[in-house]
Amino acid sequence: MRLSQYPILTLKEVPADAEVVSHRLMLRAGMIRRLAAGMYTWLPLGLRTLRKVERIIREEMDRAGALELSMPTVQPAELWQESGRWNQFGPELLRFKDRHDREFAYGPTHEEVITDIARRELRSHKQLPVNFYQIQSKFRDEIRPRFGVMRAREFLMKDAYSFHVDEASLAEGYRQMHDAYTRIFTRLGLKFRAVQADSGSIGGNASQEFHVLADSGEDAIAFSDGDDYAANLEMAATLAPPGARAAPALPLTKVATPGARTIAELCRVLDVPPERCVKTLLVDGDDGGVVALILRGDHELNAVKAQKLPGVASPLRMAGAERVRAATGAEPGYLGPIGFGGKIYVDHAAACLADFVCGANEKDQHFTGANWGRDVGPPEARDLRNAIAGDPSPTGRGTLQIARGIEVGHIFQLGRKYSDAMNAAVLDDQGRSVTMYMGCYGIGVTRVVAAAIEQNHDANGIVWPQAIAPFQVVLVPLNYQKSEALRAAADALYRDFEAAGLEPLLDDRDARAGVKFADSELLGIPHRIVIGDRGLAAGLVEYRHRRDAAPTEVPLAEAVAFVRAKSTA
RNA sequence: CGGGGUGUAGCUCAGCCUGGUAGAGCACUACGUUCGGGACGUAGGAGUCGCAGGUUCAAAUCCUGUCACCCCGACCA
Numbered sequence: 001m002r003l004s005q006y007p008i009l010t011l012k013e014v015p016a017d018a019e020v021v022s023h024r025l026m027l028r029a030g031m032i033r034r035l036a037a038g039m040y041t042w043l044p045l046g047l048r049t050l051r052k053v054e055r056i057i058r059e060e061m062d063r064a065g066a067l068e069l070s071m072p073t074v075q076p077a078e079l080w081q082e083s084g085r086w087n088q089f090g091p092e093l094l095r096f097k098d099r100h101d102r103e104f105a106y107g108p109t110h111e112e113v114i115t116d117i118a119r120r121e122l123r124s125h126k127q128l129p130v131n132f133y134q135i136q137s138k139f140r141d142e143i144r145p146r147f148g149v150m151r152a153r154e155f156l157m158k159d160a161y162s163f164h165v166d167e168a169s170l171a172e173g174y175r176q177m178h179d180a181y182t183r184i185f186t187r188l189g190l191k192f193r194a195v196q197a198d199s200g201s202i203g204g205n206a207s208q209e210f211h212v213l214a215d216s217g218e219d220a221i222a223f224s225d226g227d228d229y230a231a232n233l234e235m236a237a238t239l240a241p242p243g244a245r246a247a248p249a250l251p252l253t254k255v256a257t258p259g260a261r262t263i264a265e266l267c268r269v270l271d272v273p274p275e276r277c278v279k280t281l282l283v284d285g286d287d288g289g290v291v292a293l294i295l296r297g298d299h300e301l302n303a304v305k306a307q308k309l310p311g312v313a314s315p316l317r318m319a320g321a322e323r324v325r326a327a328t329g330a331e332p333g334y335l336g337p338i339g340f341g342g343k344i345y346v347d348h349a350a351a352c353l354a355d356f357v358c359g360a361n362e363k364d365q366h367f368t369g370a371n372w373g374r375d376v377g378p379p380e381a382r383d384l385r386n387a388i389a390g391d392p393s394p395t396g397r398g399t400l401q402i403a404r405g406i407e408v409g410h411i412f413q414l415g416r417k418y419s420d421a422m423n424a425a426v427l428d429d430q431g432r433s434v435t436m437y438m439g440c441y442g443i444g445v446t447r448v449v450a451a452a453i454e455q456n457h458d459a460n461g462i463v464w465p466q467a468i469a470p471f472q473v474v475l476v477p478l479n480y481q482k483s484e485a486l487r488a489a490a491d492a493l494y495r496d497f498e499a500a501g502l503e504p505l506l507d508d509r510d511a512r513a514g515v516k517f518a519d520s521e522l523l524g525i526p527h528r529i530v531i532g533d534r535g536l537a538a539g540l541v542e543y544r545h546r547r548d549a550a551p552t553e554v555p556l557a558e559a560v561a562f563v564r565a566k567s568t569a
Numbered sequence: 570c571g572g573g574g575u576g577u578a579g580c581u582c583a584g585c586c587u588g589g590u591a592g593a594g595c596a597c598u599a600c601g602u603u604c605g606g607g608a609c610g611u612a613g614g615a616g617u618c619g620c621a622g623g624u625u626c627a628a629a630u631c632c633u634g635u636c637a638c639c640c641c642g643a644c645c646a
Contacts, residue, residue, distance in 0.1 A: 012595065012607075013581045017639050037638070143570085146639090261646065279646060301644065318645070332646040359646075478605055514606035532605060542605095 001471070002494075003507045003519075008043050010519050020216055022453035023148030025462050029523050031449075038145025038153030045523070046449070048470035050156065053448050054135050056187050056467065057158050064180040066131040066160055071113045073137055077103035079112040083421045094141045106139040111418045111440060114161040118436065119424035125165045128426065128436070129173050133160035135445060149446045150406070150454075151218075156445040163419075163436045165428055170413055170437040174206060177411050177441045181210050184443070185409070189465025190452055193405065195221045196231040198304050206413045210443075211405025212451035221405045222387045226398015233402065234304040236387040237394035240348035250355040250369030252338075258364040261333030263297040266366060270357060274298040277357040278350045278370075280335040282319040282327060285311050285343065290319045290327045294337055294346040296353065299385040306384055311343050334359040338367060338376045346372075346379035406451040407444075414438040453524075462524025463546050466567060471505035473497055473527040473563050474520045481510045483533055489556065490531050493541075496560050502567070521546070527563045531556075 008030040015034075018024045026032045031046025042050055058068065077095070080086035086093075086105075094106040107113070114132055122128065135158045145153050160177065164170040178194065185192040190212050197209040209232060211221055222236035223229060231237070260266040263274050277297035282290045283306065291312050295301060307314035324332050327342060336358035337344055350356075351372065358370050372379045391400045419425070419436045428434045449468070456463045466472070475497070477490035490506065497504035505525060507516045520528050530542040530551065541559055544551040545566065554562045 009579095009596075011580070015580075015639095016575095016582090019640090144640095263646085281644085281646060303644080321645095324646080330646095335646055476605095482604085512604060512606080512608065514604095514608085516607095517605080518607050530605080534605085 001505050003505060004509050006044070008045070010522055018148065020147045020150065020450075020454070021457055022150060022450040025453055025457060025522070025524075026148055026450070029462060032149060034148075038142060038151070040149055040152060040154075045470050049449055049464070049468050050446065052468045052470075053188065053445055054156075054158075057184055057443060057445065058135065060180050060184045060187070061133050061158070061160065063183075064131070064176050066133045066162075066180075068134060069117075069132050070134050070136060071107070071110050071117075073107055073139070074104050075107045075110075075113055077105060079116055079422075080105060083112050083115075083418055085112070092140050092142065094139050108138055108140040109442075110134070110159055111161065111414070111438075112422070115418045115422045115424050115438070118161075118163050118419075119422060122163060122424070122426050122436070125426050125428045125434070129162060129164045129169050131160055131162040131173060131177075131439075133158060133441075148450060150450040152446065155447065158443040158445055160441040162439040162441070163424075164438070165426065165434060165436065167415075167437055170415075170439055171206075174411060174413050174439050177439065178208065181409050181411065181441070181443070185210060185212070187467055188448065188452065189467045190448075190455060192408070193221060193223060193230050193403075195223070195405070196235050197410065198232065198235050208411050209407050210409030210411075212408050212448070212455055213403055214406055214451060214454040215404050216454050217404035217406040219405050219407055220386075221403055222391075222400045223403065224393035224395060224398040225401055226393055227395055229393050229395045229398075233386055234302060236400065238348065238383050238385055238387050239392055239394055240381065241352050243352075245352045245372065246354040248354055248369070248371035248374050252370055252375045253368050254360055254362075254365055255368055256364060257334075257366045260364075260366070261331075266357065267297070270366070270368065272357055272368075276353070276355075278336070278346075278353065280337060280340075280359055282324050282332075282335065284313040284317045284319055284323070286313045287311070290323055290342055292335070292337065292340055292342060292344045293384055294344060294350050294358075294379075295385055296347065296349045297357075299347060299349060299388070301384060302386045305382075306345075309345055309382065309384075328361045330359070330361040331363050334361065334363055334365060336361055336367060336370070337379075338370060340376075344377075344380065345382050345384060347384040348381050349385065351379040351381035406447065406454060408448050408451050409441075409443045411441045412439060414440050457524070460518070461522035464524040464526060466526050469524065469526050471523075471525050472503040472567060473529060474505045474507060474523070474525040475529050475531065476507050476513075476516045476520055477531040478513050478516075479533055480508050486531060486533055486536055489536055493529070493531065493556070493559060497563070500560050500564060502560065502563060527566060529554075529559055529563070 010030055011028045014024050014027045018027055030043055032040045035041055097103055138157045139154045142153050162173040192210055192212050194208050194210050197207045220233035222231055222233050257269050260269045263277055263279055267274050274297035278294050279297055281293045285291045303316045307316040339361050354371055355369050357368050360367050387400050389402045393400055416435050419438055425433045425435045453462050475494055480487050494504050494506045526546050528544045539556050540553045541556050542551040543554045
């Protein structure tokens with residue numbers, strides 16, 4: 001492409017509401033423009049990258065044997081009523097009516113539609129397993145769309161759905177998708193991790209998320225330095241500390257702690273470290289009462305783990321101040337296990353403490369020297385907390401590190417949730433009707449683009465991984481408008497690069513050198529060739545990779561071969 | 570959903586408190602100078618001041634309503 005023919009400009013300033021790097025750079029580079037909250041137009045430059053991501057995904061899905069199809073974005077309400085999600089889904093589902101007053105939704109996902117196809121078309125176990133996928137727009141009416149295309153309302157997603165006669169086949173299909181995803185993100189040139197994930201309300205046996213590692217990621221992931229264990233923080237198990245609990249050494253003593261409502265204040269008032277304190281959290285029970293959850297002072301509650309405990313309401317809700325008072329007679333800030341009458345769960349780390357500090361269920365009072373078994377019953381120990389860096393890996397090998405990640409893919413063994421609800425069955429080899437097992441596998445295509453930028457940028461702009469750069473090489477002729485010889489050389493080089501399939505972008509604008517340099521860096525094109533009168537007289541051009549600190553001189557005649565060698569290196 | 574904030578030129582913003590001819594920088598157009606790291610000069614085009622209603626001789630400015638957008642919160646024991 002010739003930049004003089006490209007009408008959409010790069011920007012020096014961006015709207016004040018663009019907060020994250022990828023959003024700012026995508027606006028500045030002229031990749032996207034906002035249409036409405038969470039909805040973006042992909043401009044020609046951005047679309048080139050998006051298409052490259054799509055192509056890699058498509059190639060690897062095809063290679064894994066998946067079959068591409070395309071389902072409508074708009075879906076009839078009946079299907080959603082049949083699966084039960086019309087009522088479950090809530091306001092994220094964009095609903096509307098057509099002129100005949102029939103209800104529809106803009107699809108946030110396509111389990112219902114594909115299950116409908118499967119039950120109509122699939123008759124025999126001989127047609128299984130099969131995996132259908134599409135790359136297509138979704139709409140989720142997010143509470144708070146933000147960060148540009150990272151959390152948009154309308155976005156492009158690759159969604160795949162597999163159908164199987166039994167669980168073993170599902171597990172095999174799932175494994176193949178795991179491998180395909182690994183190839184996809186490797187080819188995209190991204191640093192990523194597959195992590196164990198919460199299968200949440202959808203249920204099923206297994207679920208993994210694929211995260212692009214970036215400090216700006218919204219998710220915390222835990223991984224072991226001793227083996228390949230990796231999990232979303234909300235799923236990362238913590239182990240009970242080794243060894244037996246120490247015997248009580250101190251007497252139980254009630255101490256006045258006026259105003260010490262938080263662990264930090266308590267530690268200051270009593271001059272004890274937070275690891276010697278426990279905090280007591282009351283959450284709503286599923287029977288209308290409250291349940292006490294007890295953690296060591298320096299640990300955080302893990303809501304996903306907590307809401308799975310028997311007796312705890314799901315989703316997890318902290319008990320309101322009034323219920324706290326009714327259950328304990330005390331105010332939040334002074335709660336403790338001693339004298340508490342309800343159900344108590346204790347995190348492993350808190351359960352192995354001796355002579356700890358806890359609230360006395362009385363305003364401005366705490367206990368010191370508290371001990372399980374002596375002052376209160378033996379603890380019912382569970383894993384309740386978030387893992388922290390340095391915890392031993394739950395596999396027993398290595399210790400956990402915590403990193404930030406951007407979730408770009410998610411694979412699920414759905415089981416029979418939808419096939420049951422929608423009666424999708426085939427005949428097995430005995431002639432019996434069996435409900436199909438399903439898996440589903442998503443990749444946020446538009447989010448991948450943003451995540452790639454979050455992971456690959458510097459102060460001057462984007463630094464594209466080669467596989468998804470909109471152009472491979474940018475040609476920057478200086479004095480293109482005035483020097484006929486230089487223009488001829490630049491045009492010839494441009495044609496040579498095109499002929500070589502190296503996707504050149506020619507900056508033939510009548511602009512100053514600084515402007516061209518700055519824009520070439522902003523756009524993040526991997527290879528840059530600068531053509532100037534001085535070098536040209538000696539038959540030389542300058543080559544510089546986007547990651548290089550300094551340019552190298554290359555003979556004009558060898559420029560194409562040089563870039564080709566660099567791009568396959 | 571709760572709390573806070575913002576709507577003025579394509580973009581970033583000033584002007585509003587204290588009502589009186591709508592501004593700056595960037596971007597854009599033309600010409601000239603400049604020309605290997607985001608140039609300069611001159612001239613110019615461009616805004617129903619989000620929308621509706623009200624107060625007033627007079628509203629971007631004050632009042633009411635409305636729409637749009639943004640930020641924060643949903644771990645506190």
